Amino acid sequence: EPEVTQTPSHQVTQMGQEVILRCVPISNHLYFYWYRQILGQKVEFLVSFYNNEISEKSEIFDDQFSVERPDGSNFTLKIRSTKLEDSAMYFCASCGDFTDTQYFGPGTRLTVL
Amino acid sequence: AQSVTQPDIHITVSEGASLELRCNYSYGATPYLFWYVQSPGQGLQLLLKYFSGDTLVQGIKGFEAEFKRSQSSFNLRKPSVHWSDAAEYFCAVGSNQAGTALIFGKGTTLSVSS
Numbered sequence: 001e002p003e004v005t006q007t008p009s010h011q012v013t014q015m016g017q018e019v020i021l022r023c024v025p026i027s028n029h030l031y032f033y034w035y036r037q038i039l040g041q042k043v044e045f046l047v048s049f050y051n052n053e054i055s056e057k058s059e060i061f062d063d064q065f066s067v068e069r070p071d072g073s074n075f076t077l078k079i080r081s082t083k084l085e086d087s088a089m090y091f092c093a094s095c096g097d098f099t100d101t102q103y104f105g106p107g108t109r110l111t112v113l
Numbered sequence: 114a115q116s117v118t119q120p121d122i123h124i125t126v127s128e129g130a131s132l133e134l135r136c137n138y139s140y141g142a143t144p145y146l147f148w149y150v151q152s153p154g155q156g157l158q159l160l161l162k163y164f165s166g167d168t169l170v171q172g173i174k175g176f177e178a179e180f181k182r183s184q185s186s187f188n189l190r191k192p193s194v195h196w197s198d199a200a201e202y203f204c205a206v207g208s209n210q211a212g213t214a215l216i217f218g219k220g221t222t223l224s225v226s227s
Binding site for chain 1: 145147149154155156157158159162164203205207209210212213214215216217218219220
């Protein structure tokens with residue numbers, strides 16, 4: 001069964017450094033998302049992406065964040081200058097045009113020191 | 114405001130006992146409702162979803178959920194819990210448009226005692 005994959009599974013970085021989290025969505029899906037879950041808190045929406053542009057973003061998704069689909073398979077989330085409060089589990093999800101169900105990857109745990 | 118409430122933070126049930134996890138939502142449009150499960154170190158796996166039609170929906174692993182519009186609820190049930198069901202369960206609401214953000218509840222952690 002096709003699935004969403006994410007790399008790395010765990011990333012440790014110093015405050016102020018740039019990080020790129022990578023996702024490979026399900027191959028025939030058209031909508032892509034990033035969510036995050038701070039330890040002990042709920043899963044929060046960051047951004048959705050369709051047709052090579054952002055379709056919706058939350059207030060969390062400020063100028064420090066960007067997303068890109070650099071090729072036909074990858075979907076990336078970049079944090080330009082990480083802060084301590086960016087430490088969280090980041091989930092990628094994808095959705096087909098007609099299924100309306102978002103399928104999630106296993107997540108990347110980001111630790112900012 | 115759009116929100117999902119899962120009133121129970123942690124529930125413990127005995128193996129073989131029945132289970133009900135509560136979920137209430139507030140959503141401005143026609144809600145699409147989901148239950149996801151997260152095992153330790155794993156991603157979010159879809160258990161079941163409700164879009165329209167029969168208000169009792171069946172999912173994987175023997176779970177079912179009932180949509181009650183009058184109560185704005187979408188409670189998850191299982192008649193007989195197995196030890197492998199121990200995990201965190203998230204209720205989420207979205208719209209019928211692909212690309213729309215899901216709004217999640219805070220989750221309920223299920224422990225199963227032998």
